[in-house]
Each structure stands twice: as C-alpha cells, then as structure tokens.
Amino acid sequence: MPTRRAVTGRSREPRARFAEELRSLRTRRGESLRQLGERLGWDWSLFGKMENGETLGGPEVVEALDQYYGTPGLLLALWELAINDQTQFRERYRRYMALEATATSLWHFAVSVLPGLLQTPAYAREVLAAGGLKGPELEQQVQARMGRRTLLDGDDAPPFRTILSEAVLRTPLRDAAAWREQLEYLGERVERSGVILHVLPFCAGPYGLDSTDVWFLRVPGGRTVAYTENAYRGELIEEDGPVERMQRAYDAVRDLAWSPAESRKFVLRMLEEVSCDPTT
Structure with a gap:
C-alpha cells in the first residue's frame, strides 16, 4: 500500500515546485518520458512540457499521475496552487x-x-x-x-x-x-x-x-x-x-x-x- 509522503523540494514558486515534484517522482522510478506516456496513455511530450514548466496540464492527467505514483491528492494540490498562484492562494493557504x-x-x-x-x-x-x-x-x-x-x-x-x-x-x-x-x-x-x-x-x-x-x-x-x-x-x-x-x-x-x-x-x-x- 503506498504511503503518504511529505512535500519536499527547494523551490517556493508553485509552478516550479510542481514541475520539480513531477521530475523527482519519475526519475526515482527510473522511467523515461516515453515509458511514462506509454503506461498512462498520454503523449509523452505532454509530460516533458509539464516537467519543464511549459504547461501545467489538466486535472485529469494530474489525477492519473497521483494514482500512478501513489501520492493521493499531493500532485493535484500542487497543481491547484500553481494555477491559482496569482489570484486567490496566499502563502498560508499554499502551506495549508x-x-x-x-x-x-x-x-x-x-x-x-x-x-x-x-x-x-x-x-x-x-x-x-x-x-x-x-x-x-x-x-x-x-x-x-x-x-x-x-x-x-x-x-x-x-x-x-x-x-x-x-x-x-x-x-x-x-x-x-x-x-x-x-x-x-x-x-x-x-x-x-x-x-x-x-x-x-x-x-x-x-x-x-x-x-x-x-x-x-x-x-x-x-x-x-x-x-x-x-x-x-x-x-x-x-x-x-x-x-x-x-x-x-x-x-x-x-x-x-x-x-x-x-x-x-x-x-x-x-x-x-x-x-x-x-x-x-
């Protein structure tokens, strides 16, 4: 059973923080972007753009990644922070x-x-x-x-x-x-x-x-x-x-x-x- 893991990483900027977590989870598994795309059924280039900070993707793909990596809710929370960073989310809510x-x-x-x-x-x-x-x-x-x-x-x-x-x-x-x-x-x-x-x-x-x-x-x-x-x-x-x-x-x-x-x-x-x- 996957364990609940703490949020780690160095970046304090939500978009960069999200990308860092995606790269970290994939590299720990020793997978390439192509392998990840094949296993989840999405174009591997999408994951590359997400890890480079070029796009955040949509909630469906983020939910699939959370399920695949055994991190229920973690990536989606980081994704939500990233898309709302300039609007309603302040520092204390991001920490929450x-x-x-x-x-x-x-x-x-x-x-x-x-x-x-x-x-x-x-x-x-x-x-x-x-x-x-x-x-x-x-x-x-x-x-x-x-x-x-x-x-x-x-x-x-x-x-x-x-x-x-x-x-x-x-x-x-x-x-x-x-x-x-x-x-x-x-x-x-x-x-x-x-x-x-x-x-x-x-x-x-x-x-x-x-x-x-x-x-x-x-x-x-x-x-x-x-x-x-x-x-x-x-x-x-x-x-x-x-x-x-x-x-x-x-x-x-x-x-x-x-x-x-x-x-x-x-x-x-x-x-x-x-x-x-x-x-x-």
Missing part, C-alpha cells in the same frame, strides 16, 4: 494545501457550506460561481476540487470528521435535482468507513465557532495545525496555544451536535423533503 495532502487525520466544522471534500460537481460549481469565478477558470476549479476528493479514498485515506451547522443542510442549491444529488452523495460518503458526520442543530443555541469554518489537520509526527476561513480570507494557525484553544471549542461544539447515527437520519429526512417537493 501541502499539509492537507499529507495529513494523517482531519477534523472540520462548517458554518454555511459543505466542505470541498464532500461536494458534488454541481454544488462546487454553484458555490464557486457565487464567489465570482466563471468560464474556464470556474471549470478548472471545479475539476480540481473534485480531484481533491480522492484524498478520502483508498485504504490509506486519513480519517475525516466533519460537524455541519444545520444551516449548511438548510441552504439548498437553486437546482432541486442537483441538491438532491448532493444530499444523496453526502449520505453515501458517511456510510463509508473513515468519514464521520455530525449535524449541529439550531436548537443547540450559541456556540464557540459560530463565525467561521475551521479545519484541524494532524500531520506526520503527531502535531496538529488549524486553518480558519471565511468568504474573504483564510488563516493558518500553527502555534500550540491557539490551536489547543480552538480544539477545546471544537470539542464543545461536538458535544452539542447530534450523534453520527442521528445526523445520518437528518440527512435522509432532508432528502425525503426534496424528493417530495412538487416543483422537482
């Missing part, structure tokens, strides 16, 4: 992406939007479009987000726990069929081992994480880091004191939330409501 790719477990809390790891393409597209993305850039982001879902696949996937405010599941997509598909996908994912869902009901009242989404990543070595985000910015928190305080707040919210079994039943109830909507 690298940490996510190697995390040994993840905990999450959402105020209003499902985490990307549990989104369908239609959900991701509507959320990203609401944030101002459009055209080819929007589609690239949707594909990248879908590729990152593979982080939760396979026997070596990190355990993932998410607490969703009830508001997340009370905020449907405009397209009822797409919303039903999203709820069905969510229900399927939480039935699998390694994914745990809690719903925080409105009746829980005020709570300590009521203004922001937060991620906790346990990284190799046992250290935990946190990443908070809202609609306008994100912040990576690595100092032990602040992370521990946020973890205590997270634990308090989990105590207020429904159990995984109750939460699954709530998702099914929401799905039944959508299915019975006469306008769908």
